[in-house]
Amino acid sequence: SVLAGTLHHLAINASVINLISAGSTLQSLTVAPRDSYENVVQNVSGSLTVSIAAGSDSSCATAAPSGISLFPSNTGPMPADSGNFSVSGGSASVAGIQITRAGTWRLKIQGNNGLAGYSICSAPFTVYPTTASQIAFAVQPSSSATAGSALFQVPVVEVRDTYGNRVTGESGSIGLGAASVLNSGTLDLSGSLTTAAGATTVTGGQATLSGLDR
Numbered sequence: 001s002v003l004a005g006t007l008h009h010l011a012i013n014a015s016v017i018n019l020i021s022a023g024s025t026l027q028s029l030t031v032a033p034r035d036s037y038e039n040v041v042q043n044v045s046g047s048l049t050v051s052i053a054a055g056s057d058s059s060c061a062t063a064a065p066s067g068i069s070l071f072p073s074n075t076g077p078m079p080a081d082s083g084n085f086s087v088s089g090g091s092a093s094v095a096g097i098q099i100t101r102a103g104t105w106r107l108k109i110q111g112n113n114g115l116a117g118y119s120i121c122s123a124p125f126t127v128y129p130t131t132a133s134q135i136a137f138a139v140q141p142s143s144s145a146t147a148g149s150a151l152f153q154v155p156v157v158e159v160r161d162t163y164g165n166r167v168t169g170e171s172g173s174i175g176l177g178a179a180s181v182l183n184s185g186t187l188d189l190s191g192s193l194t195t196a197a198g199a200t201t202v203t204g205g206q207a208t209l210s211g212l213d214r
Helices: 177-186
Strands: 007-013 020-021 030-035 046-054 084-087 092-094 103-112 119-121 124-127 136-140 156-160 173-174 198-203 206-209
Touching: 007 103, 007 119, 030 084, 046 092, 084 092, 084 156, 198 206
Parallel strands: 020 124
Antiparallel strands: 007 030, 030 092, 046 084, 046 103, 103 119, 103 124, 136 156, 156 206, 173 198
16 A cells, blocks of 8 residues: 655645625535645644635735634634634544625635644635625714815715625615714614705715715
């Protein structure tokens, strides 16, 4: 029989699905330690740490922005750079990972213990927003203004999903009441339009509320 050589690198045995919705669970990935000839090295053990990296960087050296977390479905919320998966018998199943931030990402998988010093970067995949569920301010209106004058800071609102991602495919118009926008900082979709130009159009999931005054 021919035995595998010494550990040379880690390999992912399946491609990451390139499109998933925010909050969905990525398909399971099998990660295996291999020798220089791609044979599986079964006599090593250790653990794997999974984190999120920017999708544009094939080396996974560019970390994703702060605030993005992995959500292994069997343990509940946990921060990026945690979540160990055990390697035994020449492989590890990386499963249950959920990402709620829309964007293009990669998984950076790093070895620990007997696999320390070895890592692998997945192919890029895109997380897209789920169904629109809320409207929120991306830019708040000015806290004060001169009577009869336009607001110094023009408010901008976004249509977002339940995770706070802007739903760029949404379009239409927004109606609002001046009192609710200017005083409480909330939106009233049943109110009248109060912009100087009339209807405020939503394009790409975003609308600029220009022409508002006190």
